[in-house]
Amino acid sequence: MLGRLADGERLIEDQIARRLETSRGPVREALRQLEHEGLVVSYPYRGAVVLGVSDEEVQHVLIPIRLTLERFSFRKALERMREEDFAELAKEVWRMGEAARADDLMASVEADIRFHEFVLSRSGQQHTTQLWGAIAPRIRAYFFRYGRQSDLARIAREHGELLAAMQTRKPAVVMRALEEHIAVQVPPPSA
Amino acid sequence: MLGRLADGERLIEDQIARRLETSRGPVREALRQLEHEGLVVSYPYRGAVVLGVSDEEVQHVLIPIRLTLERFSFRKALERMREEDFAELAKEVWRMGEAARADDLMASVEADIRFHEFVLSRSGQQHTTQLWGAIAPRIRAYFFRYGRQSDLARIAREHGELLAAMQTRKPAVVMRALEEHIAVQVPPPSA
DNA sequence: TCCCGGGAGATTGTCAACCATCGCTGAATT
DNA sequence: AATTCAGCGATGGTTGACAATCTCCCGGGA
Numbered sequence: 460m461l462g463r464l465a466d467g468e469r470l471i472e473d474q475i476a477r478r479l480e481t482s483r484g485p486v487r488e489a490l491r492q493l494e495h496e497g498l499v500v501s502y503p504y505r506g507a508v509v510l511g512v513s514d515e516e517v518q519h520v521l522i523p524i525r526l527t528l529e530r531f532s533f534r535k536a537l538e539r540m541r542e543e544d545f546a547e548l549a550k551e552v553w554r555m556g557e558a559a560r561a562d563d564l565m566a567s568v569e570a571d572i573r574f575h576e577f578v579l580s581r582s583g584q585q586h587t588t589q590l591w592g593a594i595a596p597r598i599r600a601y602f603f604r605y606g607r608q609s610d611l612a613r614i615a616r617e618h619g620e621l622l623a624a625m626q627t628r629k630p631a632v633v634m635r636a637l638e639e640h641i642a643v644q645v646p647p648p649s650a
Numbered sequence: 651m652l653g654r655l656a657d658g659e660r661l662i663e664d665q666i667a668r669r670l671e672t673s674r675g676p677v678r679e680a681l682r683q684l685e686h687e688g689l690v691v692s693y694p695y696r697g698a699v700v701l702g703v704s705d706e707e708v709q710h711v712l713i714p715i716r717l718t719l720e721r722f723s724f725r726k727a728l729e730r731m732r733e734e735d736f737a738e739l740a741k742e743v744w745r746m747g748e749a750a751r752a753d754d755l756m757a758s759v760e761a762d763i764r765f766h767e768f769v770l771s772r773s774g775q776q777h778t779t780q781l782w783g784a785i786a787p788r789i790r791a792y793f794f795r796y797g798r799q800s801d802l803a804r805i806a807r808e809h810g811e812l813l814a815a816m817q818t819r820k821p822a823v824v825m826r827a828l829e830e831h832i833a834v835q836v837p838p839p840s841a
Numbered sequence: 842t843c844c845c846g847g848g849a850g851a852t853t854g855t856c857a858a859c860c861a862t863c864g865c866t867g868a869a870t871t
Numbered sequence: 872a873a874t875t876c877a878g879c880g881a882t883g884g885t886t887g888a889c890a891a892t893c894t895c896c897c898g899g900g901a
Contacts, residue, residue: 471852482885484675487853491679495686495784497777504853504892516722516777523718524781531710586688586707586788590715593686593784597777662881673856678882695863695882 466511470499496596512601521598526641528591529575532582533633537625539581545626547577552618559611567611568599574618657702661690687787703792712789717832719782720766723773724824728816730772738768739813746806758802759790765809 476486490507493499501507512521551574558567572595579588602609617640624636667677681698684690692698703712742765749758763786770779793800808831815827 473852483853484884484886487679488682488883491682491686494780495682497780500776500780501853505894506853510776512777513775516775519722520718520775520778520781524715527711527714527718531707584704584707584711585691585701586703587711589685589688589691590711590784593781664881674882675855679854692882696865697882 464509466509468509470507512597517601524594528587532579532587533637534630535582535584536578548622555615559615655700657700659700661698703788708792715785719778723770723778724828725821726773726775727769743809743813750802750806
């Protein structure tokens with residue numbers, strides 16, 4: 460959906476409303492949503508502009524926060540997951556495998572998102588889940604822009620390992636798999 | 651401003667609009683803002699209710715995220731602070747001292763907020779600053795509800811130490827002072 | 842020439858009234 | 872007793888207008 464707009468580009472409510480054939484009300488709400496997700500900043504009486512993400516903030520802020528959120532939510536979810544929940548995750552892993560074979564980046568990303576959000580939902584932690592909504596889109600935007608073509612096969616494999624770790628039901632094992640998974644997603648700043 | 655509403659209490663747009671003598675538009679926007687700040691959750695076609703914060707999420711999610719945000723922003727701000735900026739912080743520390751002497755909790759909290767947000771603003775990191783807006787109100791709400799009467803004198807002293815550490819311009823010194831400051835604010839879960 | 846203040850136009854913020862849509866509830870029906 | 876459905880309350884969206892504010896440009900004065 461995004462990636463088509465340049466940093467700093469201005470977003471004018473009336474124009475957007477007309478283009479989407481709706482009224483200014485929903486457009487204003489959508490802009491607030493985008494602001495919550497960090498893809499846009501707005502200033503009173505001056506409107507909204509598209510916001511970029513710096514390498515530095517991704518490395519030193521967004522990824523560490525993501526780790527905090529996922530560490531907690533995986534630990535919590537682990538206590539509540541049933542067999543059928545693991546099956547749900549397995550389904551997404553399978554889809555990632557299919558996406559990798561078809562070289563379908565979009566399908567892979569979507570399955571990836573569903574995997575993590577399913578765990579989030581099972582954690583039952585409202586603040587954690589809600590903050591995920593503020594963090595994830597920023598990281599996603601970063602990858603869409605600057606990310607090299609991800610290795611789809613690796614993504615599928617790592618999620619398979621993550622799932623296997625969860626099935627051991629041992630928090631320490633899951634934490635280790637999780638930390639590797641998230642750390643590895645991001646190439647070091649020098650790359 | 652908050653603390654007067656019970657968890658789960660329902661917020662009805664029309665009623666609020668009438669009470670505040672405004673229209674539903676701004677009320678909707680305000681509710682979205684509160685949702686961003688985690689003080690409220692809303693469900694489609696079912697409205698918004700007040701949301702509490704659990705001990706666990708404060709300890710394992712909110713405080714660690716706060717640490718991540720502040721570590722980064724203090725480090726960044728350090729590179730940009732001038733003498734007059736330190737003077738600004740000194741002013742807030744002085745106010746905290748006054749508040750402690752007058753036993754004025756509100757004034758102390760406000761100076762505390764201004765101190766940290768001033769550093770945030772000097773860091774010039776947009777995502778970090780914006781995420782602060784999503785995290786800080788939750789922690790604040792937690793303290794307003796469950797926090798024992800804070801030791802105002804200690805707050806003033808710690809900020810003085812934090813400022814002194816910044817004036818050394820040595821990142822490692824600042825990081826240590828910061829971590830102590832934030833960790834100490836929160837009594838261990840057992841307490 | 843350069844600087845400053847005053848419109849003019851564009852855009853956001855707010856208002857009010859209205860209808861569509863959804864979720865819940867309680868009463869009627871099977 | 873369980874189910875269904877109409878009514879009601881509240882939210883989501885629409886429209887059109889107006890107020891508040893910003894930006895930009897232009898002309899007058901130093």
